Amino acid sequence: MNWNVVTDNAGLLLEAFGTTLWIAGATIVLSVVLAFPLAVMRDGPIRGLRILSAVFSWVMRATPALTLLFLTYFGLPQVGIYLAAVPAAIAGLTLSATGYNMEYIRAGLRAVPSTQYEAARALGMPFPMILRRVIVPQAIRTIMPPLTSNLTLVMKGSSLAGMVAVTELTGAGMALISRTYQPFEILIVIGLAYLILNGALIWLQHRVENWLSLPGQG
């Protein structure tokens, strides 16, 4: 093995690492922020919003992420919306991730016993306050493990952005390989990079879980 291929192209690989971090990070934050209200709407009291969020969830999960990505990059210009490659990739990946996130969040919200709503209503709490003070703090424990698991998929799925001319880790790696014919070294380095990124995500999950755990309950 000859690691010169890595050291010679360290600048390119670092830049690609930064791009992956930026795309995946933005997608993770946006998709979680968007998924929360959609999950609430999905089981909420307003019929129109229930249907709207159900359709959103169905379309986003039933469509390949790559199709959504192509739609935001190649499709939107046709109707006069021009997004640069990176924002287009973030938009496409966020749509896809939001569809999944909302289902994990929804499952967690439903896992809180209905007697908790009843107790909160009996104390005169309005619905938004019940969500914020009573339901979400309990649901978050149920939500964290599957949601984080999905977010590691989102992190890896950011490699799809390489398909719309974004020089992220996987795309940059493929370009390097076709130029140098040294796939092994390059793929090991890229693999390690994803390992670090998702390692940080999982570490964050444990930190949040520890912070939320109650004394004597593990």
Place this chain on the structure above:
Amino acid sequence: MSATDGPLLEVAGLEKTLGTQRVLRGVDFTVNRGEVLAIIGASGSGKSTLLRCLNLLIRPDNGRILWQGREVGWVQNGGKRMPARERDLLGYRTQISMVFQSFNLFPHMTALQNVMEAPVMVMKRPRDEVRAEAEALLEKVRLSHRAGAYPHQMSGGEQQRVAIARALAMRPEALLFDEVTSALDPELKGEVLSVMRDLASEGMTMVSVSHEMGFVRNVADRVVFMHKGRVCEAGDPKDVLANPSTAELQAFVRSVTD
């Protein structure tokens, strides 16, 4: 009759159908200020549904609920009688607190935080003032030493006493109790019942669905016997339980004393 002289709570012709089941078929009774009213009846007779209609956790299909002489749960809208919106019921619910069979404390909050939650968040009262009052309420239910404990660290009897303190923290005019000792082991029932006896002797208005015949007989001022969604018999518990006039209540009294 002015609002202050009349009954605190008046229920007339209350009806509720859940699914295909006609749970309440026209219930009438009144609760006076300072009175302890016990509601008894076999399971499925509509007691818990009735209690949840009183604070409008469940909307009755028909009938009237008068609180201090004013109708709650319905509004007049252009001459039409319409169900009130949820947000217009919140103020009413703070005046008539509820204690549940399964306690329903918030598991992510300590005993003290459970008691402070509604006064601080709903009534927007200053936190320091509420804290002092909450500590006094925990003292009243003999749980000062458990203020920092989470619900899963407490016994059922302790949780239920915290739930009573939480209900009292709203400074309600009346308390609703929904079979509050049914989920407790026999040796833990006593501590909850003694707190309820204290409240009764202080003149708190209480409506209690209960299977504790000792409590009904000795603490309640009046008892209402529910059967098939209707009030079958009502009166002073000492008379009513000793000399039931209907066959239904005779059968019920036999079944709970055996």
